[in-house]
Amino acid sequence: MKRRTLYLILCLFALASCSPKGPYAVTNKYYSNKTKGFVKTIEKQLPDSLRDSTGMQIPSEWVGTVNFGIRKPNYVIIHFTAQDSVQQTLHTFTVTSTQTSAHYVIAKNGKVFHMVNDYLRANHAGLGKWGSVTDMNSCSIGIEIDNNGSEPFTDAQISSLLALLAQLKTTYNIPQANFIGHQDFAPKRKPDPGPFFPWKRLAQHGFGYWSDDILELAPDNFDYPIALRLIGYDTSDIKAAVVAFKQHFVQTDIGPQLTQLDLNVLYNVYQKY
Ligand SMILES: [Zn+2]
Numbered sequence: 001m002k003r004r005t006l007y008l009i010l011c012l013f014a015l016a017s018c019s020p021k022g023p024y025a026v027t028n029k030y031y032s033n034k035t036k037g038f039v040k041t042i043e044k045q046l047p048d049s050l051r052d053s054t055g056m057q058i059p060s061e062w063v064g065t066v067n068f069g070i071r072k073p074n075y076v077i078i079h080f081t082a083q084d085s086v087q088q089t090l091h092t093f094t095v096t097s098t099q100t101s102a103h104y105v106i107a108k109n110g111k112v113f114h115m116v117n118d119y120l121r122a123n124h125a126g127l128g129k130w131g132s133v134t135d136m137n138s139c140s141i142g143i144e145i146d147n148n149g150s151e152p153f154t155d156a157q158i159s160s161l162l163a164l165l166a167q168l169k170t171t172y173n174i175p176q177a178n179f180i181g182h183q184d185f186a187p188k189r190k191p192d193p194g195p196f197f198p199w200k201r202l203a204q205h206g207f208g209y210w211s212d213d214i215l216e217l218a219p220d221n222f223d224y225p226i227a228l229r230l231i232g233y234d235t236s237d238i239k240a241a242v243v244a245f246k247q248h249f250v251q252t253d254i255g256p257q258l259t260q261l262d263l264n265v266l267y268n269v270y271q272k273y
Pocket residue numbers: 078079080124182190192
């Protein structure tokens with residue numbers, strides 16, 4: 001009897017794992033219901049309590065235009081997961097307690113998981129500043145690459161990433177300068193995607209910038225904090241900004257000091273922005 005019960009449990013388990021809906025059927029349903037709930041938000045107008053200078057309600061009248069669309073993402077933020085497997089990351093992004101997510105996750109074998117529609121807001125960038133953008137989650141696509149933070153990225157991952165970036169750049173008309181790393185946006189908090197990330201190769205394909213092969217000497221009066229700020233860095237902590245810049249644009253040395261070579265790279269790169 002006991003053996004039969006065990007057999008039944010094993011059969012049920014096998015059926016569940018072979019279900020056409022897969023192991024994420026419950027979170028897929030949750031996602032679907034949440035997106036349906038956004039329809040109510042989109043249809044909502046301003047609160048009744050808002051009044052204009054004459055005491056009239058704002059708005060006094062609703063007149064629907066016929067010319068409008070959905071707001072589009074204008075930045076792409078690249079991350080590493082700092083986790084040990086893509087399964088671990090999929091789990092992290094499908095439990096509510098973590099409150100984190102990304103639009104895409106790229107596995108080591110190049111497989112791409114899509115987890116949030118591009119037009120929706122994923123919780124990937126958090127607090128930070130790039131230029132005057134502070135709410136990066138509202139205007140960007142977040143791409144997480146399965147990588148523990150101290151290993152090279154795989155060729156399969158970068159090939160898939162380049163295909164995905166080409167699609168995103170064309171679809172949403174994202175400027176070349178707006179492909180950046182999480183550390184660029186949050187230099188005080190984040191180290192990703194780190195010095196192993198092939199920014200040069202991305203720049204060769206039109207995603208982000210990289211310095212020219214031949215560098216001019218940075219002038220003696222070169223104001224490097226202003227150059228960093230013009231690129232987009234938050235320079236309120238100048239050391240953190242320098243390290244973030246070097247992890248992205250120098251990579252061979254990532255210390256907090258600017259060498260003559262670093263200054264030359266910065267002088268070259270900032271003129272592209
Ligand atoms: Zn990140």
